[in-house]
Amino acid sequence: xxxxxxxxxxxxxxxxxxxxxxxxxxxxxxxxxxxxxxxxxxxxxxxxxxxxxxxxxxxxxxxxxxxxxxxxxxxxxxxxxxxxxxxxxxxxxxxxxxxxxxxxxxxxxxxxxxxxxxxxxxxxxxxxxxxxxxxxxxxxxxxxxxxxxxxxxxxxxxxxxxxxxxxxxxxxxxxxxxxxxxxxxxxxxxxxxxxxxxxxxxxxxxxxxxxxxxxxxxxxxxxxxxxxxxxxxxxxxxxxxxxxxxxxxxxxxxxxxxxxxxxxxxxxxxxxxxxxxxxxxxxxxxxxxxxxxxxxxxxxxxxxxxxxxxxxxxxxxxxxxxxxxxxxxxxxxxxxxxxxxxxxxxxxxxxxxxxxxxxxxxxxxxxxxxxxxxxxxxxxxxxxxxxxxxxxxxx
Ligand code: SAH
Numbered sequence: 094x095x096x097x098x099x100x101x102x103x104x105x106x107x108x109x110x111x112x113x114x115x116x117x118x119x120x121x122x123x124x125x126x127x128x129x130x131x132x133x134x135x136x137x138x139x140x141x142x143x144x145x146x147x148x149x150x151x152x153x154x155x156x157x158x159x160x161x162x163x164x165x166x167x168x169x170x171x172x173x174x175x176x177x178x179x180x181x182x183x184x185x186x187x188x189x190x191x192x193x194x195x196x197x198x199x200x201x202x203x204x205x206x207x208x209x210x211x212x213x214x215x216x217x218x219x220x221x222x223x224x225x226x227x228x229x230x231x232x233x234x235x236x237x238x239x240x241x242x243x244x245x246x247x248x249x250x251x252x253x254x255x256x257x258x259x260x261x262x263x264x265x266x267x268x269x270x271x272x273x274x275x276x277x278x279x280x281x282x283x284x285x286x287x288x289x290x291x292x293x294x295x296x297x298x299x300x301x302x303x304x305x306x307x308x309x310x311x312x313x314x315x316x317x318x319x320x321x322x323x324x325x326x327x328x329x330x331x332x333x334x335x336x337x338x339x340x341x342x343x344x345x346x347x348x349x350x351x352x353x354x355x356x357x358x359x360x361x362x363x364x365x366x367x368x369x370x371x372x373x374x375x376x377x378x379x380x381x382x383x384x385x386x387x388x389x390x391x392x393x394x395x396x397x398x399x400x401x402x403x404x405x406x407x408x409x410x411x412x413x414x415x416x417x418x419x420x421x422x423x424x425x426x427x428x429x430x431x432x433x434x435x436x437x438x439x440x441x442x443x444x445x446x447x448x449x450x451x452x453x454x455x456x457x458x459x460x461x462x463x464x465x466x467x468x469x470x471x472x473x474x475x476x477x478x479x480x481x482x483x484x485x486x487x488x
Contacts, residue, residue, distance in 0.1 A: 095124040095132045097147060097155050104136040107143060107157070110468035112197050114145065114155030122149065128255065129224030131158070131165045146202070146221020150255035156202035156221055167228040173200050174232040184461040190274040190283075192295050192462040193237065198472040199464065206233060207291040209283050210275075211240040212268045214291035218248050223256055230263045241265045245291050260286070273354075277302050279325050280354045282347060289319065289344075296427070296459035296475050297322055297387065303457070303479075304385060304423055305330035311382035314338070314374075314415065316367045316408070321348035321360070323385045323423075328357040332383075335360040338370050368404075371411035384412045385423045390474075392430030401428055402439050409443035413451065416482045425457070425477040433476045440478055455479040 099107075103118035114134060126132055126147040134142045134155055144165055145155040158165050177199040181191050193213070194206035203219025213233055217223050223246070233242055242265055247258035262268075271282040276298060283292040301322050308330035315324045318337035325348075327335050337360045339345050345362045352360055363370055367388070386408055392401030405426060412422050426436045437453070444451045457477030465472040 095122065095126040095130065095147070097122055097132050097134045097145065098139075099134065099136055099142075101137040104140070104142055107134065110157075110160060112143075112145075112157035112202055112469060113153045114157075116152055116154050119154050122147070122154075128220035129222075131221075131224075133162070146219065146224065148220035148254060151220065151253065153219075156197075156219055158200075158202070158221065165225075167231065170201075170225055170228045171232040171235060174206070174229070174236050177201070177206075178236050180464070181462050188276070188298065188462075190276055190281075190293065190295060190298070193233075195463050195472070197469045198466040200466075201229075204229060205291065207293075207295055208237065208239070209272050209285065209292065212243060212272050212285060213237055213239040213241065214243050214245050214285055215263065216248060216291050217244070217246040217259070218250050218254070218256075220254055220256060223259070226259075226263075234264050239265060241268045243268050243285055245285070248290075276322075277305070277326075279329050281320065281322070281325070281351050282354065284320075284347065287343075294319065294322060294387075296463050297425075299460040300423070300425075300457050300477055301326040303455070304383070307421060307423075307479075308332040308383055311421075312336075312380075314381040314384045314412075315360075315387075316371070316385060316412070317387045317389065318348055318362075318385075319344045319387075321351040323387065324348060324360050325351050325355055325357065327383070327385075328352065328360065329355065334358075336363065336381075337361070338363045338365065338367050340364065340366055367408060371408060371415065375411060375414055379415060380417050381415055381420060382417055383421045383423065384416060386412055387425045388427075390428050391426070392428035395430040397428075398430045398435065401426075401431055402435065405431070405436070405439045406443045406446075409440050410447045413444050413447035413449045413482065416449070418482060420482050421454075422451070422480045422482070423457075423477065424480065425475065427475045429471050429474045431476075433473070436476050437478065440480065444480070444482075450483040451480045452483060453478050454481045 132147040143157040203222035205216040285292045305326035308327035313327040313335040
C-alpha cells in the first residue's frame, strides 16, 4: 500500500484526529497513488497515523477514513452508514426529510446522503468518496432500502478536486416527479434533479419551525427565500403577510407552488438581488416585524472572511433599519470561514451602525441530523441568531 509521509512536526493535527492532510504538510508520497486510492498516513518517524483517501490533485491530499490500520472495503462503508442512520433513527425519528450522512462529522469525508421520504439523494465531493461510489450506493440500499437512490455529485468543489460531476439514477426506480416531503406538517416539493445541493436545505428544519412559532400576526420579510422554507412556515404560523426575495426565478416559482400546496394565502415575491432590494425597501419606508436573512455561503474558507464580513454587515444593517421596534431579526451565516464569534461581532456592528438597540434572544444551529464531530470544528458551519430590536430607533 502506498504511504503519505508527513513533514516533521506535522502529525499534530492528525493526533488530535483532524481528518485532513493539506499539501503543505506532505514530505513524500510513495509510489504514484491515483486520485481516491487508499493510503496509509505516517509521521516523519514512520509511525502509523491513519488510513486515508489520497488525492494528489487537491489541496487536501489526504482525507482520513479510519484511525485504525485495516481494510477500507465495502464492509467499512456498510458499518459507517449503518452507524449514521442509527443516529438519526434515535435522534430525529419523526422526520421523513433528513440528512442521513453528514460527511466528515459522520466519519465519511466527501459523502452527503439526504433522505426525502422514499427517495435518497447522494452527493459525493471527494476523490475517495467517488472511488467507493458503488460500495456506498450498495450500503445505502442495504441499510435504508429506499425506492430510489439518485446521485447529485455536482457541487462546485468538485473542480478543486479535479473531479467530473456525476448526476443521475444510481439504484431503484427514477424519482417521482415531483418529490413531495412533509416537514413538520408542511408540504414541500423538492426538485431532486435540479434544485440546490440535493434539492432542499435540510439544515434549516428546526429554525424554520422556530420561525413558524414566532411569526403569528407578523409582517415578515424572507430574504434569500429559495423555495419557501421560511415563507411557508411563517404563513403556517399565522403571519399577517410575507414578502419573499430571491435572485432565482425558478426558486420563486416553486416557492409560490409550495405556498399553494399548503392552501396558504399567497406571498409577495420579489425576484432580484437582496443587497439592492433591501435598499429599495428602505427608500420606500417599508417596515417589518420579522426578517429572515439566510444568504448563501459568502466565505467558503477563512481566506474569504473579510470580504464576507462586509457583505454580512451590509445586509444585517439594512435589515435592522427595516425592523419595527420590538421586531425580530433571524439571521444566519452558513460560511465555514466565519466563526460564531465573528458572526456575532458582525451583527453587533450592524446594529450599532443602524442605530438600534438589540439583544440576542436565541442562538441557532442545525438539527441533530447535522452533527459536528468534535475533532472537526469546520462541521459547525451554520450559525444563526435571533435578535430583538428593543426600543424606538435613535435618530
Ligand atoms: N432559506 C432557504 C434557503 C436559502 S439558500 C430555505 O430555508 O430553504 C440561498 C438562496 O439565496 C438561494 O435560493 C439563492 O438563489 C439565493 N441568492 C443568492 N444570492 C442572492 C442575492 N444576492 N440576492 C437574492 N438571492 C440570492
